[in-house]
Amino acid sequence: MDIRSGMKNKRPTLQDVADLVGVTKMTVSRYLRNPDQVSPPLQIKIAEALEDLGYIPNRAPDILSKSKSHAIGVLVPSLTNQVFAEVIRGIESILEPAGYQTMLAHYGYSKEAEEARIAALLSYNVDGLIISESYHTERVRKMLSVAGIPVIEIMDSISPPIEQAIGIDNQAAAYAMTECMIQKGHQKIVYFAARMDQRTLQRIRGYKAAIHDSGLQEMCLSTDSASSFTLGEQFMKEALAKQPDTDGIFCTNDDLAIGALYACQKAGINVPKDIGIAGFHGHNIARVMVPLLATVITPREEMGRLAAEHLLSRLQGNPVTQRIINLPFQIEMGESI
Amino acid sequence: MDIRSGMKNKRPTLQDVADLVGVTKMTVSRYLRNPDQVSPPLQIKIAEALEDLGYIPNRAPDILSKSKSHAIGVLVPSLTNQVFAEVIRGIESILEPAGYQTMLAHYGYSKEAEEARIAALLSYNVDGLIISESYHTERVRKMLSVAGIPVIEIMDSISPPIEQAIGIDNQAAAYAMTECMIQKGHQKIVYFAARMDQRTLQRIRGYKAAIHDSGLQEMCLSTDSASSFTLGEQFMKEALAKQPDTDGIFCTNDDLAIGALYACQKAGINVPKDIGIAGFHGHNIARVMVPLLATVITPREEMGRLAAEHLLSRLQGNPVTQRIINLPFQIEMGESI
DNA sequence: TATGGTAATGTTACTCGTAACAATTTATGG
DNA sequence: CCATAAATTGTTACGAGTAACATTACCATA
Numbered sequence: 001m002d003i004r005s006g007m008k009n010k011r012p013t014l015q016d017v018a019d020l021v022g023v024t025k026m027t028v029s030r031y032l033r034n035p036d037q038v039s040p041p042l043q044i045k046i047a048e049a050l051e052d053l054g055y056i057p058n059r060a061p062d063i064l065s066k067s068k069s070h071a072i073g074v075l076v077p078s079l080t081n082q083v084f085a086e087v088i089r090g091i092e093s094i095l096e097p098a099g100y101q102t103m104l105a106h107y108g109y110s111k112e113a114e115e116a117r118i119a120a121l122l123s124y125n126v127d128g129l130i131i132s133e134s135y136h137t138e139r140v141r142k143m144l145s146v147a148g149i150p151v152i153e154i155m156d157s158i159s160p161p162i163e164q165a166i167g168i169d170n171q172a173a174a175y176a177m178t179e180c181m182i183q184k185g186h187q188k189i190v191y192f193a194a195r196m197d198q199r200t201l202q203r204i205r206g207y208k209a210a211i212h213d214s215g216l217q218e219m220c221l222s223t224d225s226a227s228s229f230t231l232g233e234q235f236m237k238e239a240l241a242k243q244p245d246t247d248g249i250f251c252t253n254d255d256l257a258i259g260a261l262y263a264c265q266k267a268g269i270n271v272p273k274d275i276g277i278a279g280f281h282g283h284n285i286a287r288v289m290v291p292l293l294a295t296v297i298t299p300r301e302e303m304g305r306l307a308a309e310h311l312l313s314r315l316q317g318n319p320v321t322q323r324i325i326n327l328p329f330q331i332e333m334g335e336s337i
Numbered sequence: 338m339d340i341r342s343g344m345k346n347k348r349p350t351l352q353d354v355a356d357l358v359g360v361t362k363m364t365v366s367r368y369l370r371n372p373d374q375v376s377p378p379l380q381i382k383i384a385e386a387l388e389d390l391g392y393i394p395n396r397a398p399d400i401l402s403k404s405k406s407h408a409i410g411v412l413v414p415s416l417t418n419q420v421f422a423e424v425i426r427g428i429e430s431i432l433e434p435a436g437y438q439t440m441l442a443h444y445g446y447s448k449e450a451e452e453a454r455i456a457a458l459l460s461y462n463v464d465g466l467i468i469s470e471s472y473h474t475e476r477v478r479k480m481l482s483v484a485g486i487p488v489i490e491i492m493d494s495i496s497p498p499i500e501q502a503i504g505i506d507n508q509a510a511a512y513a514m515t516e517c518m519i520q521k522g523h524q525k526i527v528y529f530a531a532r533m534d535q536r537t538l539q540r541i542r543g544y545k546a547a548i549h550d551s552g553l554q555e556m557c558l559s560t561d562s563a564s565s566f567t568l569g570e571q572f573m574k575e576a577l578a579k580q581p582d583t584d585g586i587f588c589t590n591d592d593l594a595i596g597a598l599y600a601c602q603k604a605g606i607n608v609p610k611d612i613g614i615a616g617f618h619g620h621n622i623a624r625v626m627v628p629l630l631a632t633v634i635t636p637r638e639e640m641g642r643l644a645a646e647h648l649l650s651r652l653q654g655n656p657v658t659q660r661i662i663n664l665p666f667q668i669e670m671g672e673s674i
Numbered sequence: 675t676a677t678g679g680t681a682a683t684g685t686t687a688c689t690c691g692t693a694a695c696a697a698t699t700t701a702t703g704g
Numbered sequence: 705c706c707a708t709a710a711a712t713t714g715t716t717a718c719g720a721g722t723a724a725c726a727t728t729a730c731c732a733t734a
Binding site (some may be wrong): 024026027030037038039042061063064065066067167 | 706711712713714715718720721
């Protein structure tokens with residue numbers, strides 16, 4: 001049926017369409033950009049040929065000649081973490097309507113992998129990058145500077161940003177929540193930490209500062225592995241074993257907190273009367289569970305949106321207006337502290 | 338400092354590196370593919386120049402000339418849904434080590450948007466596609482056939498697959514869970530459905546079949562909008578208002594089920610004694626909560642991995658071995674039914 | 675030293691869409 | 705009916721890397 005059935009059928013090019021109509025590919029190209037540039041009879045013929053062959057535009061030549069891919073690289077440490085899924089959602093909600101394609105990559109919290117992933121994204125000539133965290137190797141900084149494309153860093157803003165960073169002040173947030181717990185009367189507050197990345201380290205710093213400012217005693221349970229509900233349960237048991245009079249748990253994320261909460265329920269420990277529990281990130285579930293989880297509500301989707309908006313602005317030639325943007329967090333008291 | 342500081346500094350090309358060394362770009366190209374193809378002294382000089390300029394390979398010419406992008410398009414209906422985040426994770430876990438870049442797109446359950454997104458992915462010359470659902474418009478089917486790249490459909494396999502579909506049998510899963518609930522003694526089981534996509538419709542079919550096979554009465558609460566914990570709470574209230582003797586709730590996903598569960602807890606309804614509640618998808622939280630949620634455990638990450646593996650196999654030239662792959666699901670009884 | 679062979683490097687052409695310029699056709703006005 | 709403007713279509717070149725072919729350099733042997 002198909003004339004080209006013998007050959008390895010590559011998808012049709014503008015030339016194929018042009019041949020079918022009997023014009024040059026330039027004419028077809030013009031039709032595609034602005035149909036009124038070609039004569040009415042040709043408009044019809046070209047439209048038919050395009051439909052007939054199922055022509056799909058090809059960005060490759062454009063990327064090659066103009067180095068404009070209309071693709072944005074998005075690099076996150078992990079896809080596992082719901083937090084990043086929400087950030088990505090925010091990013092896409094802005095980029096997609098603006099006609100940009102998202103190239104997603106993740107690096108599993110490894111700086112080595114981060115380098116490789118950034119190089120990979122750059123090799124596709126992405127027009128801009130949204131990357132996570134603010135600490136990067138010299139090599140990464142060089143690559144990004146050489147690439148000459150706008151870069152937005154999200155999630156935190158600990159190191160001076162390459163160009164622009166949009167995040168939240170994890171330390172201040174953790175300090176604020178710890179203070180709340182203390183005010184609620186909790187004295188022996190243990191911090192549960194997993195996945196010791198920059199953000200968690202900042203939160204620990206905030207927690208410790210608040211504990212010390214109140215003259216209390218700090219205690220951290222931590223692991224490098226990923227957090228999970230079950231890890232929260234394990235930590236809870238561990239905390240009670242090490243310090244039986246523990247009366248507060250502040251977790252580096254809601255997963256741990258929810259795990260800890262259920263561990264208490266299973267052990268017949270009343271939350272918040274016996275032990276207060278607070279999380280971090282304000283997952284939806286925290287707003288419905290019984291008891292309502294105290295948590296730090298972070299604007300993750302908003303962060304993604306903002307990052308994408310600023311990137312688009314940069315792509316339109318606007319300069320960086322604000323190097324560091326710290327988005328507001330919100331302490332949700334819930335019923336668990 | 339930088340010689341090119343005046344110009345809009347494009348990133349260095351092979352030519353720039355070659356100029357610095359004093360050879361042609363072909364020699365540098367050879368070094369990059371196999372260093373031993375160039376003489377030892379040049380190897381050193383080229384390596385230095387590459388490092389010095391911070392050369393980053395450029396895939397664009399390759400994509401243009403060989404139509405091989407080493408990028409795979411992944412299309413999901415939504416990024417909001419945790420389920421798809423896990424599928425994507427599975428996909429990336431295979432594609433990334435294989436040297437493929439993921440181009441992510443989502444279409445918000447709109448068939449129109451799906452067409453546009455697929456066209457966009459194809460315009461980047463993706464080497465393969467992983468798309469969600471098995472029902473597609475004629476236009477989509479034509480685009481995919483013309484593109485001549487391997488396509489894997491995931492999530493369900495209701496319509497005959499374009500080439501290969503990897504999913505689970507939603508209808509059978511819903512039937513099985515409904516049967517379990519009936520066996521546990523629940524008689525007036527209401528189905529909660531949101532986001533009426535193909536998978537949910539299949540599940541409803543399975544639920545209804547099981548209900549009818551047992552001579553019971555069906556009842557569905559549904560909405561086209563997205564599901565959420567709070568929607569589960571709302572549905573719960575609605576169900577009790579409409580049918581006060583409701584003694585079972587089967588939800589199209591865990592979010593609704595968890596919302597319903599908490600609504601019961603808040604209303605002093607005992608689960609599972611007064612009302613049994615079952616969900617779908619086996620989110621991690623279902624395995625720790627009190628009571629443990631009855632749910633259908635679906636192998637989401639495994640599905641992603643498998644899809645990616647089959648796609649890679651196809652890219653290596655292997656034929657489709659099995660048009661439809663239905664992955665096993667697992668009924669987790671939990672404590673809530 | 676000439677010759678053959680190999681290793682190392684260079685040259686040309688190609689991919690596809692489009693900018694820039696050129697050529698042709700059609701339209702307008704006197 | 706011709707000159708000029710305007711509309712339409714064609715031609716050439718470009719982008720960055722690489723396959724395929726061409727050339728040069730170098731070494732060993734007769």
